[in-house]
Each structure stands twice: as structure tokens, then as C-alpha cells.
Amino acid sequence: MSGRTIPGVLARHDPPPGTPPVPVVFDSPHSGRAYPADFGAALPLEALRGAEDAFVDELFAAAPEHGATLLCALFPRSYIDANRAPDDIDPRLIEGEWPRPLRPGPKAALGIGLIRRAIAPGLFIYGRRLPVAEVERRLSVCWRPYHAALAAAIERLRRAHGAVWHIDCHSMKSVANGMTPDAAGTRRPEIALGDRDGTSCEPAFTRLVKETLERLGFEVALNDPYKGAEIVRRHGRPAQRRHSLQIEIRRDLFMNEAMHVRNEGFVRVQAAMSDLAAAVCDYARSRSAARS
Numbered sequence: 110m111s112g113r114t115i116p117g118v119l120a121r122h123d124p125p126p127g128t129p130p131v132p133v134v135f136d137s138p139h140s141g142r143a144y145p146a147d148f149g150a151a152l153p154l155e156a157l158r159g160a161e162d163a164f165v166d167e168l169f170a171a172a173p174e175h176g177a178t179l180l181c182a183l184f185p186r187s188y189i190d191a192n193r194a195p196d197d198i199d200p201r202l203i204e205g206e207w208p209r210p211l212r213p214g215p216k217a218a219l220g221i222g223l224i225r226r227a228i229a230p231g232l233f234i235y236g237r238r239l240p241v242a243e244v245e246r247r248l249s250v251c252w253r254p255y256h257a258a259l260a261a262a263i264e265r266l267r268r269a270h271g272a273v274w275h276i277d278c279h280s281m282k283s284v285a286n287g288m289t290p291d292a293a294g295t296r297r298p299e300i301a302l303g304d305r306d307g308t309s310c311e312p313a314f315t316r317l318v319k320e321t322l323e324r325l326g327f328e329v330a331l332n333d334p335y336k337g338a339e340i341v342r343r344h345g346r347p348a349q350r351r352h353s354l355q356i357e358i359r360r361d362l363f364m365n366e367a368m369h370v371r372n373e374g375f376v377r378v379q380a381a382m383s384d385l386a387a388a389v390c391d392y393a394r395s396r397s398a399a400r401s
Contacts, residue, residue, distance in 0.1 A: 112178075113258070116143075116183075117143045117183050118182070118183055118251055118254050118255065119180060119182055119183055119255050120180075120181050120183060121178065121180050121262065122170075122172075122173045122178070122179040122180075122181070124173045124174070124175075124176050124177070125173060125174065128173070128174065128175075128176055130176055130178070130269075131175070131176030131266075131270075131390040131393050131394050131397075132267065132270035132272060132273040132274060132393050133175075133176065133177035133273070133274050133276075133386070133389050133390050133393045134177065134178045134179075134180065134262050134263055134266065134273065134274075134275040134276075135169050135172045135177055135178070135179045135180070135275075135276050135278055135386065136179070136180040136181070136182075136259055136275070136276075136277055136278065137166040137169060137180070137181045137182065137279075138182045138186070138190075138255065138277070138279075138340060139160075139161065139162035139165065139182065139186040139192065139279055139280075140161060140162045140163065140164065140165040140181060140182065141161070141181070141182040141183045141185045142158075142161065142163075142183070142185065143183045143184055143185070144188070145184065145188060147243070147246075149235070149237065149239075150234050150235060151233070151234065151235055151237075152228065152234055156228055157187050157228065157234070158369050159228045159232075160185065160186050160187040160228050161185060162186070162278075163280070163360075163369055164280075164363065164371060164375070165278050165358070166179075167379065168358070168363065168375075168378055168379050168382045169278050169386065170379075171382070171383035171386060172382075172383075172386040174383075175383075175386045175387045175390040176394075177389070177390055178262050178266070180255075180258055180259055180262060182255055184251045186225065187225045187234060188247060189223060189224060189247040189248065189251050189252050190222070190223055190224075190225060191251070191252055191255045191256065191339075192277070192279075192339050193216060193217075193221075193222055193223040193338065194223065194339050195223060195248055195252060196209065196210065196211050196212045196213075196223075197213060197214050197217050197222045198211050198217060198222055198223050198244070199213050199217040199224070199226055200213065201226075202235070203238060203239060203241060203244065204238035204240045204241070205240055206241070207241060215290070219288045220288055221288055223252075224244060227288065229288065230287040256343070259340070259344060260344065263275055263344055263351055267349075267350060267351055270393075271350060271397055272350035272352070272393075272396060272397055273350065273351055273352070273393075274310070274354075274392070274393045274396075275341075275344060275345070275352065275353040276318070276353075276354050276355075276356055276389065277340045277354070277356070278356055278358075279335075279355065279356065279357045279358070280357065280358050280359070280360045280363075280364075281301065281335065281357040281358070281359055281360065282297070282359075282360060282366065283296070283297055283361040283366060284296055285334065290334050290335070291333075291334040295334070297334065297359050298328050298330035298333075298359070299327045299328040299329070299358070299359050299362060300322055300330070300356065300358055300359065301329075301331075301332075301333060301334060301356075301357040302315060302318060302319055302322075302330070302331050302332070302355065302356055303335045303336045303338075303354070303355035304331070304332065304337060304341070304345075304354050304355070305332075305337045305341060308345070308347075309337055309341040309342065309347070309352070309353045309354065309355075310347055310353055310354050311347050311352050314352050314354060315354055317388065317392050318356070318385065318388075318389065319331065321384070321385055321388045321389075322381070322385060325384060325385070326381075335355065335357050336355075337353075337354070340353070340355070341353040341354065358378065361374075362374050362378050363375040363377075363378040363379070
């Protein structure tokens with residue numbers, strides 16, 4: 110697939126030659142596995158991998174074949190989280206004075222802000238505080254280029270077609286723990302969609318995705334336990350015909366969560382996400398044609 114790659118940062122996959130582009134973008138911000146040499150974590154790699162949305166980029170790999178653009182982060186979520194605001198930082202992690210106001214929110218309080226504090230309750234990533242320059246570098250090398258690439262892909266398609274539809278792709282633990290918004294021990298739905306209570310995309314888009322997934326045999330919840338975070342908040346602007354929806358897939362459907370390997374369900378879920386991409390591209394094609 111054609112596209113653009115920044116080594117260790119991101120890879121953009123465009124539709125293959127001969128496949129007309131459709132105003133659809135999928136992005137996977139948490140499936141990166143390129144662990145930087147300057148991470149300085151106190152945990153071994155196998156423990157750090159517990160924060161990954163492992164294999165989500167592979168689940169949606171067929172999206173460009175249907176005409177969509179697919180953007181994938183290559184840096185790990187535990188290094189810096191592209192789905193958090195750049196000021197959502199726990200000040201307890203910082204050594205020195207941050208040069209701008211910090212606005213740590215509920216995610217940072219749980220240990221999962223812009224710079225993640227822990228992988229799981231009691232499993233802390235660092236045995237040190239991070240110098241301001243180190244965090245600033247992570248923002249400039251990883252976070253800002255990823256958001257710039259996503260914004261550019263969305264805007265390029267919106268300008269060409271008059272509107273654009275975007276799905277932000279994630280996975281979630283099968284059972285909630287002490288670092289999640291729902292109560293520890295809660296069994297999650299198979300798939301959770303988040304449109305920030307109807308504010309990040311048109312209702313018809315949310316309905317199309319939900320009904321498609323249900324037709325494919327999945328149990329689908331809306332805005333529970335996740336409503337959508339920084340990426341759909343930042344890039345979803347329905348009044349400007351930019352429609353963003355978050356999807357969370359329960360991990361045990363496609364992987365062994367303890368071993369970080371694909372399980373026997375992977376092929377089924379991957380095929381279903383290809384079917385979803387086809388349905389979303391058909392939807393976008395018809396909606397953009399109706400506006401022309």
C-alpha cells in the first residue's frame with residue numbers, strides 16, 4: 110500500500126493503485142510496538158506490552174482495500190498517549206517546572222494520562238521522575254506528528270469530498286480494573302462505540318456502525334464504558350462535516366490477554382472489521398455523492 114511512514118512514529122496506508130479513495134479514515138493510535146531507546150522504564154518489555162492495543166492495526170489492515178486511509182502509530186502508548194490532551198499530565202511524574210499550565214483530568218488521576226504512570230494497579234512504569242525536556246521531546250517527536258498526520262488526512266478528504274468519516278480504533282480489557290472508568294471486575298461488552306454523547310459525529314454514522322456490527326454478530330454498547338477521548342474530541346467536528354467515532358473491541362475476542370498473542374478468534378474479528386470498513390466506505394461514498 111502506498112502512503113507515508115515516519116520511522117518509529119507513524120505509518121499511513123492509502124488505498125492501493127486502482128482503488129478510488131473514499132472520504133473515510135481509520136486510525137490506530139495505541140497499537141505501536143517500536144519502543145524507543147530513551148524510554149527509561151523500570152519495567153521489562155513484556156510488562157509494558159500490557160498497555161498496548163496489540164494487533165488492532167492488523168484487525169483494520171484491509172480498510173485501504175475498500176478505499177479508506179489507515180493511520181497507525183508506531184510508538185507505544187506507554188511512552189506517550191496520542192489519545193490524551195497534551196496538558197493531561199500528572200505533575201507527580203515531572204521533574205522541574207512545566208512551562209505551561211497543566212490540566213490533569215480523570216485519566217491522569219487513574220495513572221493513564223498523556224504520560225502513563227502504571228500498566229496496571231500497583232505496576233508502576235518508572236522508578237524516577239521525567240525531566241521536562243524528556244516529555245517535551247516525546248510530544249514533538251511522536252504526539253504532534255501523529256495528530257498533524259491525522260488532521261491532514263481528514264482535511265484532505267473533506268476538501269475533496271465535502272465531508273469525511275473517521276473511526277478511531279482501540280481495544281479494551283475484557284474485565285475492568287482499578288485504572289478503568291467502570292468498576293473493577295465489570296465484564297465489558299464485546300464492542301463499545303463512543304461518540305461523546307452524540308457530539309463527535311452525526312447520529313446516522315453511529316447508527317450505521319452499530320447496526321453493522323450487530324448484524325455481524327457482536328454485542329455493541331454505546332458510550333459505555335468509553336465515550337471517546339482526545340482523538341475524537343479533537344477531530345470530530347460534525348458542524349464542519351468531520352465525523353469521528355471511537356470503537357473499542359474486547360481483547361479476549363481476538364487475543365490471549367496474558368500472553369499477548371492472537372487467539373483462535375482473531376481471523377473472525379479481522380474479517381468482521383474488513384466488512385465494517387466496506388460498509389462505512391459505502392456509506393461515505395453515498396453520502397458524499399448526495400452532496401455533490
